[in-house]
Amino acid sequence: MAMLFITHDLGVIFKMAYDLCVMQSGEIVWHGPVKNTPDPISRIHIALAGSKYLVPKNFS
Numbered sequence: 001m002a003m004l005f006i007t008h009d010l011g012v013i014f015k016m017a018y019d020l021c022v023m024q025s026g027e028i029v030w031h032g033p034v035k036n037t038p039d040p041i042s043r044i045h046i047a048l049a050g051s052k053y054l055v056p057k058n059f060s
Helices: 010-016 040-049
Strands: 019-024 027-033
Touching: none
Parallel strands: none
Antiparallel strands: 019 027
16 A cells, blocks of 8 residues: 655654655655665755755764
8 A cells, every 4th residue: 555645744754654755846856765764864954955065964
């Protein structure tokens, strides 16, 4: 069974979804399996910001 679930709550996405599609202005800017995303929050923030100049940063 397939389901389209639209939310801005990243916590819900990572608990419920297998695949993730990030859209900006009606266009898909990122798509992939949630479990294989190396750094999902950074990738989503970069996609949502729409900037190719942002670099993911890991904080300890």
